């Protein structure tokens with residue numbers, strides 16, 4: 001039997017963060033009908049929290065910058081397991097995408113001669129992040145949202161997609177419920193773009209918003225798409241650690257970009273003690289040179305605080321473990337010290353880092369213009385996600401596209417800060433464009449009534465168990481503890497095997513979760529649905545991490561601490577087998593063409 005869709009679109013975009021909005025704009029520009037679904041209100045997606053900026057080699061602050069340097073930086077940061085074609089497209093197209101935003105009315109900080117100002121960030125050789133103070137995500141979302149509304153599309157806010165519907169292996173639509181009333185809706189579409197963001201809520205300490213429950217990853221996985229690089233999780237080095245209620249909230253890398261330094265309890269700038277060989281030539285040899293770099297001195301090299309995030313996070317972890325941490329289990333991040341260098345330092349800090357100033361003042365009663373912050377690693381970003389074609393962003397399921405954090409490839413083993421916002425606009429645009437083309441070239445697919453019924457029944461099961469069932473919040477909290485403690489920043493085989501077996505037990509508990517009452521704005525019921533997704537994703541992370549028996553980027557193994565050449569030749573891929581179990585395999589990385597190899601060689605010095 002064929003179900004009647006409540007809504008039908010040519011292109012259906014799931015997610016209204018930077019990637020989803022940019023995809024929707026492009027599809028609307030192509031003249032097809034566009035529907036946009038998001039869990040929260042329009043304008044409130046996680047992207048709104050982005051602070052530091054978007055990376056694009058516009059060379060406004062240093063004319064030595066170019067797509068070649070950006071490409072090489074991204075590949076080095078990703079430890080060469082990136083999808084090189086995506087890294088190339090990203091480096092080449094990001095400047096145009098940023099200028100386009102400017103044309104649509106985005107406000108940016110300016111250089112003295114009126115161009116978009118660019119700031120330093122970890123792993124970027126030159127100042128490259130276009131920014132608006134430390135509220136860049138807000139400006140990005142505001143601009144894209146205004147433009148999307150201006151172009152015209154239908155937005156279904158506060159709707160959660162719970163199942164992807166296929167027709168003979170091709171994307172056909174989705175089943176969703178509205179969060180307000182709990183009613184189900186079927187959306188038919190010729191092409192679907194997933195832009196659902198990250199998975200941070202699988203961990204206990206995270207910078208991610210409540211939306212980061214890996215829905216797109218899980219929806220695609222359940223529908224048979226391939227996920228790659230799931231072992232690579234970015235633990236951002238600087239999250240708040242105190243008070244406990246705010247643990248994990250991000251402290252932007254912009255603080256270090258503006259001259260902030262990391263110190264241990266002995267007052268030592270410990271980052272100078274551990275500079276990886278492949279970054280030595282580009283790293284300052286003393287604090288004075290590091291300071292000069294942050295102030296735009298082109299002859300200076302960057303301070304070690306601006307090494308890649310994976311490395312800085314591990315150095316902080318080491319200081320804390322060695323008993324040289326701050327009182328609440330972090331280290332000190334000090335921007336107040338710049339008063340030794342700048343007369344108007346207080347006003348300067350408030351101007352460059354307004355959100356950080358307010359965040360610490362209001363949440364921790366601490367004035368960052370006069371005191372050091374306490375910071376520690378927080379789960380921030382997943383490099384892994386849905387495997388897509390670099391040019392079109394189509395997944396391995398025909399008609400299903402993915403962009404932004406839920407897609408994978410560009411970042412390899414570690415993302416450079418600022419490369420996500422530019423990823424959203426570069427690949428969001430591409431996903432929208434090719435989804436529109438696909439929709440034009442293909443007729444509507446059929447919605448399978450049986451699949452809708454099965455999926456509906458599944459998500460309503462918790463109401464049958466009622467108060468006698470497992471508490472969904474408790475299952476989620478136990479999963480977060482498991483991932484934090486056993487598949488965290490430093491990993492080893494026995495702990496990850498333990499995580500896999502706990503996840504199996506949690507799956508059994510998740511099948512018995514119960515909720516009572518009606519479906520309207522039922523947070524417990526919503527959590528019972530989130531938990532399913534988080535469990536699938538956590539298992540994919542743990543199993544991929546077990547398979548990568550080396551250390552690279554966001555994946556560090558105590559039992560295999562070295563990076564091994566052999567592991568640099570493939571990505572780890574997970575897929576749902578026909579028996580419903582996770583299948584893990586190694587997917588060879590295609591050979592990089594000579595012209596890109598030359599770029600990498602030329603930028604090595």
Ligand SMILES: Cc1cc2nc3c(=O)[nH]c(=O)nc-3n(C[C@H](O)[C@H](O)[C@H](O)COP(=O)(O)OP(=O)(O)OC[C@H]3O[C@@H](n4cnc5c(N)ncnc54)[C@H](O)[C@@H]3O)c2cc1C
Pocket residue numbers: 014015016017018019020037038039040045046047048049050051052053054055136137159160161162195196197198207208209211215216250380381403404405406417418419420421422424
């Ligand atoms: C605090 C913080 C600061 C950051 N700062 C920077 C920065 O300065 N520069 C940078 O490059 N990166 C930064 N990042 C990373 C970057 O913000 C994210 O990677 C990026 O915003 C993700 O965008 P997205 O469009 O992929 O998804 P998101 O912005 O996460 O949006 C996901 C959308 O999908 C919707 N959705 C999810 N699941 C469903 C579902 N089941 N049904 C319907 N809708 C659904 C959500 O409601 C939302 O609308 C930061 C991250 C954090 C946490």
